[in-house]
Amino acid sequence: EVQLLESGGGLVQPGGSLRLSCAASGFTFSGYAMNWVRQAPGKGLEWVSIISGRGNKMYYADSVRGRFTVSRDNAKNTLYLQMNSLRAEDTAVYYCAKHPIVLVAPAHPVADSWGQGTLVTVSS
Amino acid sequence: QSVLTQPPSVSGAPGQRVTISCTGSSSNIGVPFDVHWYQHLPGRAPKLLIYGNNNRPSGVPDRFSGSKSDTLASLAITGLQAEDEADYYCQSYDSSLSGYVFGTGTKVTVL
Numbered sequence: 001e002v003q004l005l006e007s008g009g010g011l012v013q014p015g016g017s018l019r020l021s022c023a024a025s026g027f028t029f030s031g032y033a034m035n036w037v038r039q040a041p042g043k044g045l046e047w048v049s050i051i052s053g054r055g056n057k058m059y060y061a062d063s064v065r066g067r068f069t070v071s072r073d074n075a076k077n078t079l080y081l082q083m084n085s086l087r088a089e090d091t092a093v094y095y096c097a098k099h100p101i102v103l104v105a106p107a108h109p110v111a112d113s114w115g116q117g118t119l120v121t122v123s124s
Numbered sequence: 125q126s127v128l129t130q131p132p133s134v135s136g137a138p139g140q141r142v143t144i145s146c147t148g149s150s151s152n153i154g155v156p157f158d159v160h161w162y163q164h165l166p167g168r169a170p171k172l173l174i175y176g177n178n179n180r181p182s183g184v185p186d187r188f189s190g191s192k193s194d195t196l197a198s199l200a201i202t203g204l205q206a207e208d209e210a211d212y213y214c215q216s217y218d219s220s221l222s223g224y225v226f227g228t229g230t231k232v233t234v235l
Contacts, residue, residue, distance in 0.1 A: 004169075035224075037170075044126065044229035045162070045170065045213050061223050095169070106217035109160040110224040112181065114169040 002026045002113040004096045009118030016086050016122070022079040022096030022115060030054070030074040033099035035111050036081045038092035038120075047110055048094070049081065053102035064090075086122045093117040127152060128214055128227035135233040136204045144230045146197040146214035152225060157217040159197040161190055164211045164229075173212070174199060201232070209234045 008020040022034070036048040049070040051058045058070050069082040079096055097111030129147045136142040146159060153159055161174040172181055174190035177197065187208075189200045197216075201208055214227035 044211075045164070045215075045226040047224040047226065050224070059223065062221065097170075100175075106219075106224075107156075107158055109172055109175045110215055111170075112172045112175070114171070116169050 002098060004098065004113060004115030006094065006096050006115045006118035009094065009120045011121045011123065012086055013124050014087060014122055017082070017084045018086065018120060020081040020083070020094055020096075020118060020120070022081075024077045024079065024096075024098070027098070029072075029077040031102050033102060033104050034070075034072060034079045035097040035099055036068075036070060036079075037095045037097050037111065037114075038090075039095070039117075040089070040092040043092075046092075050099065050104050050110070051079070052104050057104060059104060083120070086120075088122050091120060091122045093119050126228045127218055127221070127225050128216060130212075130214060130227040130230045132228070133231045133233065135235055137235045138204055138206065140204050141200060141202045142204060142232060143201075144199045144212055144214075144232070146199070146227045148195045148197070148216060150195065151220040152195075152216045152218040153192065153197055154195040155219060157219070159190065159192050160215045161188075161199045162213045162215065164213065166211075170213070204232075204234055206234050208232060 035050045051070045067085045095117045096115040098113040162170045164170040177192040178190045
């Protein structure tokens with residue numbers, strides 16, 4: 001059974017940094033691209049970033065490009081999201097989500113399995 | 125602001141059929157990018173409901189079905205049940221944004 005467990009969320013001041021982690025189990029982690037998707041309070045889902053299975057290709061939403069960095073450690077079965085220059089509008093529940101294949105493929109669903117999410121609050 | 129537009133809410137009595145529309149454009153649904161649907165209960169992990177326009181993952185009841193034509197996709201739920209009360213999102217890829225996009229979301233209420 002696929003299990004994705006996010007951690008690292010919390011309260012941070014505007015302009016600050018935070019690193020999220022996602023521990024994966026139940027599947028061959030390196031065999032799949034991985035995503036971060038977020039949901040702001042009272043809002044819908046927003047795709048944030050995706051990284052290929054080998055970790056050599058990364059893509060970002062315009063809203064976070066240049067501030068967020070996605071990475072992975074396949075030896076530790078862990079996905080990361082480094083968030084810098086945080087803004088109030090980055091406040092959201094951040095979900096780790098597994099892509100159906102190893103490469104980033106626009107034709108496929110962005111994710112076929114999701115974690116429970118971790119809350120990030122950006123406020124002074 | 126999402127590029128895929130859904131109605132904010134739909135409702136129906138138990139046993140009825142409801143449909144949720146997802147309107148896009150030529151840079152997403154209107155080109156050969158498939159539409160996928162997710163069910164999201166508050167406080168829970170989202171769940172893939174339909175992939176590739178009209179395919180159900182294993183374990184999803186056949187009460188759920190999807191379709192796509194031009195720049196419009198739809199999700200239909202037949203035989204509505206209380207457990208279907210949730211938020212539903214369509215999702216595709218947008219070539220202008222070079223990224224994945226979600227719909228605005230629709231809350232389904234079972235009366």
